Amino acid sequence: MDYKDYYETLGLKRTATQDEIKSTYRKLARKFHPDVNREEGAEDKFKALGEAYEVLKDPEKRAAYDQLGANWQEGQNFRPPPEWDSGFEYAGAGSGAADEGAYSDFFENLFGRARAAGAGAGGHQRGRQEFHAAGQDHHAKITIDLKDAFEGATRSISLRSPEVDASGHVQLKERTIKVKIPKGITQGQHIRLAGQGNPGMGRGQAGDLYLEIHFHEDPVYSVDGRDVYFDLPIAPWEAALGAKVKVPTPTGVVGLNVAKGAHTGQKLRLKGRGIPGKPAGDLYAVLQIVLPPANTDKDRAFYEQMAREMDFNPRAKLGVK
Amino acid sequence: MENRSSEALPGEVIEMVTLTQLCQSCGVQTDWVVELVNEGVLEPQGHDPKRWQFSAVSITRVRVAWHLQRDLGVNRAGIALALNLLEEREALRQQLQRFGRSVPGGIVDADGS
Numbered sequence: 001m002d003y004k005d006y007y008e009t010l011g012l013k014r015t016a017t018q019d020e021i022k023s024t025y026r027k028l029a030r031k032f033h034p035d036v037n038r039e040e041g042a043e044d045k046f047k048a049l050g051e052a053y054e055v056l057k058d059p060e061k062r063a064a065y066d067q068l069g070a071n072w073q074e075g076q077n078f079r080p081p082p083e084w085d086s087g088f089e090y091a092g093a094g095s096g097a098a099d100e101g102a103y104s105d106f107f108e109n110l111f112g113r114a115r116a117a118g119a120g121a122g123g124h125q126r127g128r129q130e131f132h133a134a135g136q137d138h139h140a141k142i143t144i145d146l147k148d149a150f151e152g153a154t155r156s157i158s159l160r161s162p163e164v165d166a167s168g169h170v171q172l173k174e175r176t177i178k179v180k181i182p183k184g185i186t187q188g189q190h191i192r193l194a195g196q197g198n199p200g201m202g203r204g205q206a207g208d209l210y211l212e213i214h215f216h217e218d219p220v221y222s223v224d225g226r227d228v229y230f231d232l233p234i235a236p237w238e239a240a241l242g243a244k245v246k247v248p249t250p251t252g253v254v255g256l257n258v259a260k261g262a263h264t265g266q267k268l269r270l271k272g273r274g275i276p277g278k279p280a281g282d283l284y285a286v287l288q289i290v291l292p293p294a295n296t297d298k299d300r301a302f303y304e305q306m307a308r309e310m311d312f313n314p315r316a317k318l319g320v321k
Numbered sequence: 322m323e324n325r326s327s328e329a330l331p332g333e334v335i336e337m338v339t340l341t342q343l344c345q346s347c348g349v350q351t352d353w354v355v356e357l358v359n360e361g362v363l364e365p366q367g368h369d370p371k372r373w374q375f376s377a378v379s380i381t382r383v384r385v386a387w388h389l390q391r392d393l394g395v396n397r398a399g400i401a402l403a404l405n406l407l408e409e410r411e412a413l414r415q416q417l418q419r420f421g422r423s424v425p426g427g428i429v430d431a432d433g434s
Contacts, residue, residue, distance in 0.1 A: 046392075136348055178328070182334055185334060188378055212381060
């Protein structure tokens with residue numbers, strides 16, 4: 001297994017006081033909490049911080065850890081010396097710990113639940129009496145394409161959940177399930193899959209699996225509830241004179257009338273053409289007037305003619321000409 | 322739990338949940354959720370807690386609230402504030418994304434004579 005440098009994780013010296021450890025942990029935990037920090041890697045960092053703090057906040061565990069020596073490097077292949085923790089007293093992973101299975105092998109071997117399993121925790125130790133308990137519900141996120149919300153889809157997802165094996169060890173088990181994504185689903189909604197959560201104990205029922213829906217970022221469309229937005233580029237003469245233009249929609253190309261005098265940022269609503277549902281969302285084309293480049297003499301002559309003949313001051317509101 | 326069939330499982334879209342369902346699905350105590358309601362973090366429909374109906378978004382709010390309390394020691398008022406700010410930030414992020422897309426640009430140094 002790989003050695004974990006818990007001081008390095010917190011960015012502290014080995015001489016740090018318990019108060020320094022606590023305040024540094026709290027500061028970093030707020031920064032990297034996965035519900036607060038959306039950046040990739042934040043969750044792993046948060047878990048690593050939690051593990052480091054779990055050991056360093058407890059003077060007994062910290063002393064046992066320190067005793068391994070200061071010469072180990074993060075990630076170095078590590079094997080604990082025999083009887084390394086004799087003389088230290090501490091319980092298994094404390095309450096309030098994050099999800100089971102969240103700790104590294106290093107932690108589990110030295111301080112983990114696996115070591116505490118023989119201490120009589122869990123439902124197996126209740127003598128001859130049978131023990132039944134419903135399994136916990138499980139939550140996961142699933143990211144789908146916007147198209148899936150319009151058409152419905154089937155998606156495979158991999159789930160990792162902790163399971164207790166015959167010898168009382170917690171193991172992460174991976175499984176894949178296929179899920180039907182119903183048409184009309186929106187960002188932030190939940191789908192429930194009955195009986196797909198954690199298994200129950202004894203005759204207890206299995207928990208349910210809740211999937212929270214997220215959309216992949218789409219290169220063209222953005223979504224607000226069931227409403228969908230996209231930028232529609234138009235030429236200055238289409239904006240000035242009005243035009244009928246073809247526009248792509250998630251359900252196919254449609255013709256759209258741009259009224260004369262249109263301006264950038266104007267939203268043209270296509271009622272009911274957003275994400276399907278009751279009621280269905282709307283689709284908004286947000287107009288963007290695109291300036292034709294003046295690359296040829298002929299193009300430039302056009303612009304020069306406009307400059308001469310049109311009475312137009314774009315800076316009238318600024319009070320200058 | 323083991324699902325060996327390749328058949329796709331039909332998902333049930335959740336629109337509303339009761340107090341009991343909400344607590345069970347998130348693994349939290351009823352009293353704690355009632356406190357969140359009193360704090361204004363959740364706004365169920367109905368007056369009698371037994372008949373409260375929560376929108377499905379409440380599942381996400383309760384889970385984040387619980388993580389904030391468990392992991393960071395945030396109290397109820399802090400949870401309410403943090404959730405509002407997080408949601409506001411998310412809305413702004415989406416607006417920025419929409420806006421940023423429509424204004425490709427870049428900075429060019431201009432001579433101010």
